[in-house]
Amino acid sequence: MRTVKLIRVTAEAPAVKSFAFNDELCSKAEPGQFVMVWIPGVDEVPMSLSLLNSRGQAAITAEGVGEATEALHNMKAGYTIGVRGPFGNNYTISRASKVMIVGGGTGLASLAPLAEKLTKEGTKITFLMGAKTKSGLLFHVRIGNVLSKAKGRLIAATEDGSYGQRSLVTKSAEKLFKQGEKFNMIYTCGPEKMMVKMLHLAQEFHVPFEASLERFMRCAIGLCGTCAIGKYRVCQDGPIFSGQQLLEVEDEFGCWRRGSDGRKTKV
Ligand SMILES: Cc1cc2nc3c(=O)[nH]c(=O)nc-3n(C[C@H](O)[C@H](O)[C@H](O)COP(=O)(O)OP(=O)(O)OC[C@H]3O[C@@H](n4cnc5c(N)ncnc54)[C@H](O)[C@@H]3O)c2cc1C
Numbered sequence: 001m002r003t004v005k006l007i008r009v010t011a012e013a014p015a016v017k018s019f020a021f022n023d024e025l026c027s028k029a030e031p032g033q034f035v036m037v038w039i040p041g042v043d044e045v046p047m048s049l050s051l052l053n054s055r056g057q058a059a060i061t062a063e064g065v066g067e068a069t070e071a072l073h074n075m076k077a078g079y080t081i082g083v084r085g086p087f088g089n090n091y092t093i094s095r096a097s098k099v100m101i102v103g104g105g106t107g108l109a110s111l112a113p114l115a116e117k118l119t120k121e122g123t124k125i126t127f128l129m130g131a132k133t134k135s136g137l138l139f140h141v142r143i144g145n146v147l148s149k150a151k152g153r154l155i156a157a158t159e160d161g162s163y164g165q166r167s168l169v170t171k172s173a174e175k176l177f178k179q180g181e182k183f184n185m186i187y188t189c190g191p192e193k194m195m196v197k198m199l200h201l202a203q204e205f206h207v208p209f210e211a212s213l214e215r216f217m218r219c220a221i222g223l224c225g226t227c228a229i230g231k232y233r234v235c236q237d238g239p240i241f242s243g244q245q246l247l248e249v250e251d252e253f254g255c256w257r258r259g260s261d262g263r264k265t266k267v
């Protein structure tokens, strides 16, 4: 584990903050990879890298949901955290094709660096982001700027209609397919029910698919088994899984996960 000092803390949404730090290894990670973040005296939790920057900087973006993430939210620039990693696989980079990216909540953390990398490769992106309300549309401006330089398209969907389409983001995606739009790849990260729906659309319209999964993690190096989904360990075999792999574990994906005590809970 390496200790790093926070160089910047940015509020992204009412309960979501980004934490930037200098770390060469993390800054060179691939979109989709994650780190184990140690919050001194509290806990160690997995977080996607939300910024990968050529100046040696990286960042994580955390929603305050419990003990560790609330403690992280109380930290300021100059505070010290620990990082292990980067771990896990990464999104496959499809060159010069037409892709759909669908994200919601803190799932957008790993999708923002993906969009940045894909635009450099000349990939045409339709990015759909969803939230309950406008303030939950993370990285809306950052992703919009990246896409506008590369003739990409950003479609926002909010459940209350406060911004973009008044719709579930999966409904907005389905509409594009039903209008006859073709894509060479779907990438998704966010609430598991959303990703399940996107997997079904990928099957129906015969599009290759990748989703980033979250499971409870302890070791992050394939030893403890707490992150298992079927025959896979999310920390080592994932966190990115193909549609084919997820169909093999469809009795678990979108249905249940194990908690810190190993018991199954509904997703
Ligand atoms: C690969 C990966 C990448 C992740 N990336 C992000 C990210 O970019 N931003 C973000 O905000 N969150 C991310 N998470 C989820 C994050 O790790 C948990 O929200 C965090 O561990 C909660 O810790 P806590 O002590 O604050 O909450 P707790 O009090 O422990 O729990 C609060 C809630 O979070 C869930 N949770 C707790 N620990 C985990 C865990 N290790 N994995 C998944 N869910 C958990 C619990 O089931 C509970 O519903 C990621 C998880 C994984 C596995």
Ligand code: FES
Pocket (backbone or CB within 6 Å): 216, 217, 218, 219, 220, 221, 222, 223, 224, 225, 226, 227, 228, 233, 234, 235, 236
């Ligand atoms: S977290 Fe220990 S095996 Fe994945």
